[in-house]
Amino acid sequence: MKIFAGSSNRALAEEISDYLGIPLGQLILGRFSDGEIRVYIDESIRGEDVFLIQSGCHDVNFHLMELFLIIDACKRASAGRITAVIPYYCYARQDWKDRPRVPISARLVADLLERAGADRILTMDLHSPQIQGFFSIPVDNLMASPVIARYFESLDLKNITVVSPDAGGVARARAFSRRLNAGLAIIDKRRPSPNEAQVLHVIGDVHDKDVVIFDDIVDTAGTLVLSVEALKKEGARRVFAACTHPVLSGPALERIKNSELEKLVVTNTIPLKKEAYGCEKIEVLSVAELFGEAIRRINEGSSVSSLFI
DSSP states (O other): OEEEEOSSOHHHHHHHHHHHTOOOOOEEEEEOTTSOEEEEEOSOOBTOEEEEEOOOOSSHHHHHHHHHHHHHHHHHTTBSEEEEEESSOTTTTOOSOSSTTOOOHHHHHHHHHHHHTOSEEEEEOOSSGGGGGGOSSOEEEEOSHHHHHHHHHHTTOSSEEEEESSGGGHHHHHHHHHHHTOEEEEEEEEEEETTEEEEEEEESOOTTOEEEEEEEEESSSHHHHHHHHHHHHTTOSEEEEEEEEEOOOTTHHHHHHHSSOOEEEEETTSOOOGGGTTOTTEEEEOOHHHHHHHHHHHHHTOOOGGGGO
16 A cells, blocks of 8 residues: 655645554645646555545645646556545535526536546545545445544533534534534525525524534635524524534624634645634534545555444
8 A cells, every 4th residue: 555645634644644644745846837737656666456546625726736737647557446534525515506697616526537547536525425425436435424523522511502504514513513422503505606604593502502614625715604693693602603614704704713613623635824823713623533544454455434413
């Protein structure tokens, strides 16, 4: 087995490498003078089971192209099997035609990964689990909820209600609420345009309860802060939030700091931007052990199904 890391999330790749006790492979990444990406694998991988760790974050298009080139390099170097480990699968929010004349970007990225030469995909908390159906190769979609649930269990909160920030996330929030043995509420939301949300009302009882808003992604935090305001108006005692992928773009950090949100719990599928470090409201949990265990089991050919529970 060989493990290589792209440039998007080197810290997570190193944690996974430490868990497995296998050093990261020698991969040289650079750019030509015109900005084109240069890739060179500085060791033999012939016949090896190769895992490429690259998250689609921050400079999304650059990191996607870098991943395609690394996959192509591995294929041409006669790797035995190539698994793309993509902690955050980008472009996943465009997964169906919600209006005429728009792309299905999640499907396009799936096609490009297969065409580049990936034999398997390992990812976490796809925006829609149905995206697995866009691939004709095996896809393992891990869940961060066990890691996040352990954190909230350690807080020893009482009278908890898990809140889905929209109707589309109800199944995800319901599964998380079962882990915490908590109630469930839903935010009735309308989105007039992308990255813009308008909260209408809260469905469910949150009065005098500790609530946890649970979602897969926090991007501009517009939905999040409006949800916090709505929950406080309904009498919620303390408001926490949790998500797998902290995109945190644009005014997100400022919005979080100025809101009544007590804590935002995220994972390290995406490295936090420099300005987010030191923010007392953000708690980062590691999913390196989960990815490391999945990689080990895939390599050994043993079952990974218990990691999805």
